Amino acid sequence: MSPDLSLRPTRPAWAEIDLDTIAHNVRTIAAAVAPAAVMPVLKANAYGHGAAPVAQAALEAGASRLAVVCVDEGEQLRRAGIRAPILVLSYTPLADAERAVELDLTLTITSRRMATALSGFASAKGRTSRVHLKVDTGLNRFGSGPAELRELANAIRGLPGLEVEGLFTHFIDGALADLTTEQTERWLSAGAELDWIPVRHAANSGGIITVPLAHGDVVRPGIVLYGCFPDHSLKHRLDVRPALSLKALIGRVHEVEPGETVGYSATWRAERPSRVGLVMIGYADGYPRALSDKAAMLVRGERAPVIGRVSMDVTAVDLTDIPGAEVEDEVVVVGRQGELEITADELADLAGTINHEVFTGLPARLPRLYLRGGRPVAMSTLNEFRQLEPVLP
Numbered sequence: 001m002s003p004d005l006s007l008r009p010t011r012p013a014w015a016e017i018d019l020d021t022i023a024h025n026v027r028t029i030a031a032a033v034a035p036a037a038v039m040p041v042l043k044a045n046a047y048g049h050g051a052a053p054v055a056q057a058a059l060e061a062g063a064s065r066l067a068v069v070c071v072d073e074g075e076q077l078r079r080a081g082i083r084a085p086i087l088v089l090s091y092t093p094l095a096d097a098e099r100a101v102e103l104d105l106t107l108t109i110t111s112r113r114m115a116t117a118l119s120g121f122a123s124a125k126g127r128t129s130r131v132h133l134k135v136d137t138g139l140n141r142f143g144s145g146p147a148e149l150r151e152l153a154n155a156i157r158g159l160p161g162l163e164v165e166g167l168f169t170h171f172i173d174g175a176l177a178d179l180t181t182e183q184t185e186r187w188l189s190a191g192a193e194l195d196w197i198p199v200r201h202a203a204n205s206g207g208i209i210t211v212p213l214a215h216g217d218v219v220r221p222g223i224v225l226y227g228c229f230p231d232h233s234l235k236h237r238l239d240v241r242p243a244l245s246l247k248a249l250i251g252r253v254h255e256v257e258p259g260e261t262v263g264y265s266a267t268w269r270a271e272r273p274s275r276v277g278l279v280m281i282g283y284a285d286g287y288p289r290a291l292s293d294k295a296a297m298l299v300r301g302e303r304a305p306v307i308g309r310v311s312m313d314v315t316a317v318d319l320t321d322i323p324g325a326e327v328e329d330e331v332v333v334v335g336r337q338g339e340l341e342i343t344a345d346e347l348a349d350l351a352g353t354i355n356h357e358v359f360t361g362l363p364a365r366l367p368r369l370y371l372r373g374g375r376p377v378a379m380s381t382l383n384e385f386r387q388l389e390p391v392l393p
């Protein structure tokens with residue numbers, strides 16, 4: 001694909017996010033969980049994919065609510081013109097309560113103090129602050145135990161300007177169906193007496209796939225929305241596809257003699273006359289340093305091994321067996337080229353981490369091109385957001 005001239009990446013390393021694929025993934029998830037609704041989880045800049053354009057594509061494809069983890073992330077979506085309900089999943093400090101009311105964000109609350117504060121701010125502004133309660137069913141992170149939950153819910157029920165809209169829990173590991181089923185049963189029984197709370201949700205990506213009973217009224221897909229799976233054992237259980245490709249240009253090609261080393265700390269030494277390509281992406285662009293001497297990139301439809309240390313801004317590959325490769329060639333770091341594919345999972349496994357961390361490591365300085373119908377329609381860079389066609393209102 002040759003990018004539209006007016007939306008050319010502003011750096012030689014960039015991400016491409018296919019918004020049609022995001023839409024396809026939302027529809028696939030919706031079909032799997034119907035009649036439950038879909039609330040995409042857009043924390044951490046939509047797992048590095050770009051929060052506002054992904055939100056827009058997901059809402060157009062039928063999502064009805066959105067979730068983030070902090071008020072700043074909710075504000076980013078509101079500033080982009082998004083009006084759908086936005087749930088803040090994590091702990092919010094009291095100091096952010098007023099801003100949350102102004103932004104019409106739905107907070108997860110864990111204390112009467114927070115409920116009282118929200119009630120006060122909302123009443124003063126003539127608004128309603130919607131809140132969700134979280135029950136801890138075993139993760140032992142946030143949320144109230146079942147008894148504490150009942151007490152909190154009943155204490156805040158009826159506070160002016162406050163509406164207790166939702167009750168949810170979070171799973172330890174959705175790939176473990178037995179454990180997830182147990183947690184689901186605890187969530188259902190904790191909620192049984194609180195039948196006046198209308199919206200129930202529990203399922204993250206793993207729960208969506210393994211435990212239909214966990215679908216409740218709304219599901220919270222994160223990693224499957226982006227086309228990946230939370231565990232190798234769950235691969236291909238849903239027809240979702242990766243939406244993000246990571247690309248970079250070759251900035252230099254040069255020859256080294258046998259015995260010469262390449263890169264910091266001299267971890268790679270040429271055993272034959274070699275051609276080295278410098279790919280303009282480094283660990284500050286989210287390409288993990290742990291991939292040094294381990295991963296490969298796609299160059300001219302072939303796998304070029306990463307050689308030496310990944311540096312902050314550049315990574316060397318061995319082009320000896322890809323003799324046509326030259327400066328300005330487009331290298332696929334994650335994604336498809338010809339017959340071959342490098343997945344975020346492959347990089348995560350080599351780096352000893354998970355696909356979530358690979359995606360959320362993609363920084364703001366990496367330009368993002370947003371595609372519709374295979375063409376760039378918008379681009380975000382460190383310095384601006386540009387669009388050819390409105391992907392945002």
Ligand SMILES: *Cc1c(COP(=O)(O)O)cnc(C)c1O
Pocket residue numbers: 041043089170203204205206220221222223224230
């Ligand atoms: C991140 C998160 C999700 C989404 O998790 P995935 O495993 O990526 O689907 C759902 N719910 C909560 C509370 C989360 O923090």
